[in-house]
């Protein structure tokens with residue numbers, strides 16, 4: 360259903376262009392009725408097939424309130440330190456919060472996970488799960504894009520949390536440093552030491568990897584004449600948001 364409206368109309372958080380629809384955040388909810396202006400039910404549009412002869416209201420007052428309330432609840436367990444955050448101005452949560460009209464925090468501070476420690480144990484990958492919104496995108500990217508299944512969700516309800524291998528650090532896990540989880544993560548909860556999701560670069564240059572004959576597209580972020588990070592564009596047919604380890608190698612081997 361999502362593709363009928365496009366990402367410009369219906370906001371999403373747990374959905375990503377290169378992952379199967381999952382339906383966990385409900386931000387993409389739309390009203391669906393069986394007759395015009397009849398009783399409607401809120402359905403998550405990213406993973407609900409379109410029903411013939413149904414009437415879909417993607418932006419009703421009720422849906423706007425629902426989306427705003429979902430994001431407000433997400434923000435009750437999220438550090439509001441955007442200005443000092445690596446992904447400031449390149450954060451899907453920030454963008455969606457602005458778009459659904461969140462301007463203040465209505466709820467008092469309650470139990471939260473803001474004291475979760477950062478994991479900087481790995482040579483390339485980093486995590487800061489105080490910024491995690493439990494969207495499962497990293498888990499699905501590691502599984503569907505890279506086929507490694509290093510990441511998983513453990514616990515239930517308030518205790519739900521992302522784990523690496525058998526609840527260990529990035530360094531001790533089976534991570535192969537592909538970066539798919541960092542690119543998929545809509546916040547700074549998973550990133551890399553190169554801060555590849557930061558917008559603090561001079562320019563981004565689209566190029567083609569020369570490592571093998573596949574011809575993967577790369578987006579190279581440059582600052583001060585040096586490569587700062589490399590990401591895989593989602594709109595590249597050949598690799599659709601994915602690179603093999605060689606992209607990391609190209610980056611590391613650049614002349615100093």
Ligand code: SF4
Nearest residue numbers: 440441444450546547
């Ligand atoms: S992850 Fe996004 S919403 Fe959260 S602090 Fe960083 S910029 Fe702000």
Ligand code: SF4
Nearest residue numbers: 501534535537538540
């Ligand atoms: S970097 Fe790749 S292998 Fe490592 S956890 Fe992320 S998706 Fe999985």
Ligand code: SF4
Nearest residue numbers: 491492494495497544
């Ligand atoms: S680490 Fe990022 S991608 Fe994974 S569940 Fe948390 S917010 Fe979503």
Ligand code: FES
Nearest residue numbers: 382384385387405
């Ligand atoms: S984007 Fe549809 S449920 Fe999250």
